Amino acid sequence: MAGWGAFFVSLLNYKTEKYVIAENRRIGILFRLYQLAVLGYIIGWVFVIKKGYQEREEAIQTSVITKLKGVALTNSSEAGLHLWGAEDYVIPPNGEQVFFVITNYIETPNQRLGFCAESFRVPNGRCQSDDDCVEGEPVTAGNGIKTGLCLNSTGTCEIHAWCPVEYGKRPREPLLSEAENFTIYIKNFIRFPKFEFSKSNVLENYNDSYLKTCSYDSEDHLYCPIFRLGDLVSWTGNDFQDMAAKGGSVGILIEWNCDLDKDSSQCNPQYSFTRLDINLNNSVTSGYNFRFGRYYKDPNGESFRTLYKVYGIRFDIMINGQAGRFNIVPTIIAIGSGVALLGIGAFACDMILLYMMNTNFKSIGKYLQINALEMHIINCLGFMS
Numbered sequence: 251m252a253g254w255g256a257f258f259v260s261l262l263n264y265k266t267e268k269y270v271i272a273e274n275r276r277i278g279i280l281f282r283l284y285q286l287a288v289l290g291y292i293i294g295w296v297f298v299i300k301k302g303y304q305e306r307e308e309a310i311q312t313s314v315i316t317k318l319k320g321v322a323l324t325n326s327s328e329a330g331l332h333l334w335g336a337e338d339y340v341i342p343p344n345g346e347q348v349f350f351v352i353t354n355y356i357e358t359p360n361q362r363l364g365f366c367a368e369s370f371r372v373p374n375g376r377c378q379s380d381d382d383c384v385e386g387e388p389v390t391a392g393n394g395i396k397t398g399l400c401l402n403s404t405g406t407c408e409i410h411a412w413c414p415v416e417y418g419k420r421p422r423e424p425l426l427s428e429a430e431n432f433t434i435y436i437k438n439f440i441r442f443p444k445f446e447f448s449k450s451n452v453l454e455n456y457n458d459s460y461l462k463t464c465s466y467d468s469e470d471h472l473y474c475p476i477f478r479l480g481d482l483v484s485w486t487g488n489d490f491q492d493m494a495a496k497g498g499s500v501g502i503l504i505e506w507n508c509d510l511d512k513d514s515s516q517c518n519p520q521y522s523f524t525r526l527d528i529n530l531n532n533s534v535t536s537g538y539n540f541r542f543g544r545y546y547k548d549p550n551g552e553s554f555r556t557l558y559k560v561y562g563i564r565f566d567i568m569i570n571g572q573a574g575r576f577n578i579v580p581t582i583i584a585i586g587s588g589v590a591l592l593g594i595g596a597f598a599c600d601m602i603l604l605y606m607m608n609t610n611f612k613s614i615g616k617y618l619q620i621n622a623l624e625m626h627i628i629n630c631l632g633f634m635s
């Protein structure tokens with residue numbers, strides 16, 4: 251029983267380490283340098299640069315709404331004068347995060363369902379005799395269904411299709427060259443749910459007249475949410491008229507990096523712009539185009555259509571964000587890991603002193619301010635050979 255009592259009493263005692271001072275300049279300097287390095291790392295890197303005292307949130311909830319404005323007038327031999335508004339050249343027109351702006355096109359008006367010659371540009375549509383045009387077979391990568399006749403006048407199969415088939419060539423100069431001056435209004439709302447913090451890229455002090463007249467630039471109008479198309483393309487390092495002729499793809503990256511320990515007015519978006527398709531001149535892979543039709547009915551109730559092959563610029567708006575706010579838990583973890591690093595240094599210096607320094611126990615005895623009992627303990631632990 252007495253034994254248990256002594257054990258419980260000993261639990262209430264505090265056990266501490268005994269320190270010895272080694273009067274060794276080299277190991278002393280090494281240890282201080284290590285301490286300085288660890289302190290520099292903790293204060294400079296962990297606390298100041300990485301803000302290790304903050305709880306962070308990387309995933310944001312976000313919404314993007316876009317609106318384009320601007321008009322362009324085109325004059326083509328097939329369709330005459332045409333005034334293009336945003337409702338015509340933006341696809342889809344409902345303000346999506348990813349949208350396409352028509353800058354050039356091939357127009358094939360008044361197509362009706364009927365029988366006509368396949369285009370000579372389609373290899374599978376060419377023929378020398380009727381045997382090359384198997385009836386009912388669709389023309390691979392072509393415009394219609396073969397009727398079984400080879401037309402000598404064109405050297406191509408007769409097809410059942412929307413006639414006449416597309417025959418125009420892509421204009422070298424973009425027809426909607428004025429698209430350079432179109433403007434995009436980007437509304438972006440973000441929310442960091444962990445911190446219950448929300449913000450928009452359209453600052454609260456902006457009014458209608460400022461939005462109607464401002465244009466983003468990285469010096470004077472850093473937070474204006476209106477972007478001129480020509481500027482956007484030039485910031486990617488490309489020429490607008492070149493890209494407008496063949497088409498391309500541009501990425502707009504909105505980056506939110508918010509320190510929520512500061513005022514919310516300090517949490518603002520940063521924009522960057524990049525070309526997403528690889529710009530290989532004279533290559534089949536460069537450019538961006540697709541086709542669509544606009545359908546009409548004549549007074550007799552018969553359908554006809556205008557086919558458009560459109561070239562243009564596709565815009566992808568990408569949002570990235572992270573926020574941080576002071577929290578005691580990451581602060582304690584950061585300090586704790588610093589203290590642990592300091593402990594590793596002390597251990598390493600002990601090992602260097604005992605095993606790697608060119609000295610024997612006598613000289614250690616000279617360096618260490620230790621008494622006979624401590625010397626005996628070192629002996630017992632076998633630190634000397």
Ligand SMILES: Nc1ncnc2c1ncn2[C@@H]1O[C@H](COP(=O)(O)OP(=O)(O)OP(=O)(O)O)[C@@H](O)[C@H]1O
Nearest residue numbers: 317318319320433434435457458459461462463476
């Ligand atoms: N692409 C753009 N270029 C320049 N200003 C724009 C553009 N899109 C919107 N704006 C202007 O920004 C302000 C806010 O636009 P919002 O769409 O919220 O309002 P709106 O009254 O419906 O705009 P509007 O009727 O002029 O299209 C308006 O003054 C609008 O004219």
